[in-house]
Amino acid sequence: MAVITGTIERRTAGFNDIHDITGDVSNLVKESGLGSGTATVFVTGSTGGVTTLEYEPGLVKDIPEALEKVAPMGKTYHHDATWGDGNGFSHVRAALVGPSLTVPFRDGRLMLGTWQQIVLLDFDNKARSRSVVVQIMGE
């Protein structure tokens, strides 16, 4: 058994920018040399999220539209009263989607469905650099 820590860096545009990071996670698993285990994908920061999605242009628009019903971008948040940075919606969306995802792998391959990609969602209200930790554990 071993633990191997990888990191993925992405430049994101904010405002529900969704990135397919499956290839990066998959490569880190291959480079680890491990056969069987789990890859925990964790986004650093409180305005990002991680989940799986069929990564295609339609759903990349549908996800933000659904979240608009729960945490609209035009609303004033208590958070904005605290800091005045105008990204209350970003924090609420990120907390609900969640920052972590654990994906099993076997024979060095992630056990995803054919149309199931690992995605990073950046909910912030500005462009930024994002770090995603990939903690690979297995044998």
Next chain:
Amino acid sequence: MAVITGTIERRTAGFNDIHDITGDVSNLVKESGLGSGTATVFVTGSTGGVTTLEYEPGLVKDIPEALEKVAPMGKTYHHDATWGDGNGFSHVRAALVGPSLTVPFRDGRLMLGTWQQIVLLDFDNKARSRSVVVQIMGE
């Protein structure tokens, strides 16, 4: 330390069909012979989800009603324009609920609450076979 991979197969009806898979996960942990560790429950495919729920007939109706507010079944999605398969709501619901859950176990038993079951949610718009991977790691 060891890694043991189990699989649960279920025939699902789609349209927010919710299955209690606690017994299956619990049996896989017992069969692993491990005492202490984690069971990562991961649904393969981009229209399914996994979470915990008190599995009783009322909540099995309440969960779809809540998700109807976020991703209504009657709405037209950008995804449907891409593929024409009419399951945009399924993908959005699945991405928000999430495909993975990690449950600790000790003395060979899952550390769940008395009324807390592990559930598989099938959001697709047709009946299908579902595979759930259970990655058991521990000692």
Next chain:
Amino acid sequence: MAVITGTIERRTAGFNDIHDITGDVSNLVKESGLGSGTATVFVTGSTGGVTTLEYEPGLVKDIPEALEKVAPMGKTYHHDATWGDGNGFSHVRAALVGPSLTVPFRDGRLMLGTWQQIVLLDFDNKARSRSVVVQIMGE
């Protein structure tokens, strides 16, 4: 590789009471003596949730307001018809937020962002004691 099980006990007020448990999880990781691995934070019970959040008074109000749109507290739920305990909203919120979170650590430190705290959310409709299991695995 080792598995170390910790527990956090908290007295909660219910009704979307949000607690910062980062310090407790961080201490358990330090006490484990492990350098690198994952901490799986799992709330026992079907009316609690775990996620990350910038823990500040504004967002502690914003999160319940967002969930009010998905699972309002004033609505009658099918669950309430089954048990009559009036906490249908609690179960729905808990299932959607999810009970588990897996956080990587390295050099004995959780790999969180500066403004990213691990929070326990109690959605129940009464004060209670909550147990959170922290399963620490690594080397």
